[in-house]
Amino acid sequence: MQWAWVAEYFPNFIDGIVITLKMLGLSIAIGMALAIPIGLVQVTGPRWLAMLARAFCTIIRGTPLLIQLWLLYYGLGSLFPLVPEIRNSFLWPLLRDAFPYAVLAFSLSVAGYEGEIMRGAFKGVPKGELEAARAFGMSRFTLLRRIWLPRALQNVLPTLAGEFVLTLKATPLAATITVFDVYGVGTLVRQETYRVYEPLLVVAGIYLCLTALIVLFFRWLEQRIPRPA
Amino acid sequence: METLFANWHHLSFGDGGWGWNLLRGLSSTLQIALGAYFLGLVIGLLGAVGKRDGSRLTRYLLEIYTTLIRAIPELVLILLLYYAGTGLVNQLMESMGYRPIDISGLVAGIVVLGIVQGAYSIEVIRGAMRVVPRGQLEAAEAFGMGRWMILRRITLPAMLPHALPGLSNLWLIVTKETALLSVVGFSELALTTRQAAGASRAYFMFFLVAACLYLCVSLLSNELFRRLEKRARRGQPELN
Numbered sequence: 001m002q003w004a005w006v007a008e009y010f011p012n013f014i015d016g017i018v019i020t021l022k023m024l025g026l027s028i029a030i031g032m033a034l035a036i037p038i039g040l041v042q043v044t045g046p047r048w049l050a051m052l053a054r055a056f057c058t059i060i061r062g063t064p065l066l067i068q069l070w071l072l073y074y075g076l077g078s079l080f081p082l083v084p085e086i087r088n089s090f091l092w093p094l095l096r097d098a099f100p101y102a103v104l105a106f107s108l109s110v111a112g113y114e115g116e117i118m119r120g121a122f123k124g125v126p127k128g129e130l131e132a133a134r135a136f137g138m139s140r141f142t143l144l145r146r147i148w149l150p151r152a153l154q155n156v157l158p159t160l161a162g163e164f165v166l167t168l169k170a171t172p173l174a175a176t177i178t179v180f181d182v183y184g185v186g187t188l189v190r191q192e193t194y195r196v197y198e199p200l201l202v203v204a205g206i207y208l209c210l211t212a213l214i215v216l217f218f219r220w221l222e223q224r225i226p227r228p229a
Numbered sequence: 230m231e232t233l234f235a236n237w238h239h240l241s242f243g244d245g246g247w248g249w250n251l252l253r254g255l256s257s258t259l260q261i262a263l264g265a266y267f268l269g270l271v272i273g274l275l276g277a278v279g280k281r282d283g284s285r286l287t288r289y290l291l292e293i294y295t296t297l298i299r300a301i302p303e304l305v306l307i308l309l310l311y312y313a314g315t316g317l318v319n320q321l322m323e324s325m326g327y328r329p330i331d332i333s334g335l336v337a338g339i340v341v342l343g344i345v346q347g348a349y350s351i352e353v354i355r356g357a358m359r360v361v362p363r364g365q366l367e368a369a370e371a372f373g374m375g376r377w378m379i380l381r382r383i384t385l386p387a388m389l390p391h392a393l394p395g396l397s398n399l400w401l402i403v404t405k406e407t408a409l410l411s412v413v414g415f416s417e418l419a420l421t422t423r424q425a426a427g428a429s430r431a432y433f434m435f436f437l438v439a440a441c442l443y444l445c446v447s448l449l450s451n452e453l454f455r456r457l458e459k460r461a462r463r464g465q466p467e468l469n
Contacts, residue, residue, distance in 0.1 A: 070436050
């Protein structure tokens with residue numbers, strides 16, 4: 001085992017951690033924002049919309065994330081240049097970069113898995129509470145904003161820590177489309193130093209620390225948020 | 230749109246088509262998934278019993294195993310286990326005076342994914358075992374059944390309905406995880422698709438086709454597990 005390379009690549013790993021955390025944060029934020037309507041329409045929406053949401057969840061959960069990622073980056077990415085309007089638009093620099101594709105793929109994945117969980121959470125809110133709110137004359141939207149959504153979110157909070165860890169564990173896939181996250185930096189080190197195990201062990205160690213941080217953060221958060229009686 | 234669908238001929242089963250290659254990839258994917266799943270089940274069963282009845286050291290080691298595997302990304306684990314595993318085997322062969330062997334990708338893939346699956350299986354099976362009422366185990370003991378017989382006749386059948394949803398999840402996870410083996414160069418469905426896409430430049434179509442193949446596997450498995458669960462639950466009240 002040789003560790004002399006660690007000092008040289010230390011800044012790269014810091015950059016990698018920043019990129020990994022950026023991907024994680026953006027994907028969870030966008031994914032959860034999508035998951036709420038996807039869960040809601042399955043409980044209360046019109047039939048066709050509910051079916052659409054259901055199909056989306058089935059497709060996301062039934063295909064490997066790696067294939068979804070490659071379909072977006074190599075597949076869609078190879079179609080965009082064929083359209084001159086896109087090529088000349090302000091979006092083009094963004095569409096040439098791999099990072100947005102990675103965030104999009106992970107967001108859709110979070111939306112698919114968490115959408116299914118949100119469906120259960122919306123269903124799990126006691127009927128009596130919703131009827132009481134209606135009896136007080138709350139409109140549908142007020143009811144959703146004041147009672148239904150907060151109660152559902154409270155129910156999914158414990159699963160959210162797991163979702164963060166799962167998404168963190170999925171982020172290394174982005175390195176296969178040239179994003180230099182923690183794993184990508186590890187691959188770079190392996191290619192440049194010809195060491196096999198040491199960079200992998202460092203990468204594994206970094207992910208272990210990040211996982212531990214997520215778990216500790218959620219333990220702290222759960223103590224601060226009042227639980228339903 | 231025309232460019233999208235002008236290249237269906239790449240999928241043909243004849244000359245220059247990738248049809249057979251994709252099916253071969255799918256078959257490798259299924260072989261690895263099945264092998265890894267059953268290896269995982271064996272590890273899971275032994276581990277769950279070990280975590281329940283084992284000595285302090287056994288329980289401690291199993292705890293480290295499940296925690297590490299569940300906290301490190303699969304991609305990193307696969308590379309670590311793949312290189313470390315093949316390296317160790319070859320060192321062992323050399324120290325015993327044999328020449329290093331070329332370990333087949335199939336075996337390496339099964340072992341690597343099986344070890345990952347094992348960690349998750351332990352937790353699923355352990356959780357389901359806890360649901361079996363103590364009184365039933367005591368009754369079996371009173372009838373003079375040995376530990377092995379109790380496991381085979383009482384614990385396993387009684388926990389099965391509770392374990393099946395988790396086990397079905399694990400099967401879906403392992404079929405999708407096989408795609409990660411493309412990174413170490415094993416030509417299962419994902420890598421075959423990537424090669425086909427690169428050679429034909431029809432990236433979008435090939436990845437779409439691969440996604441559909443994986444989806445078919447998932448949907449069929451769902452149906453199969455639904456029937457299994459119905460059978461395991463026969464005589465019990467329906468869940469909603």
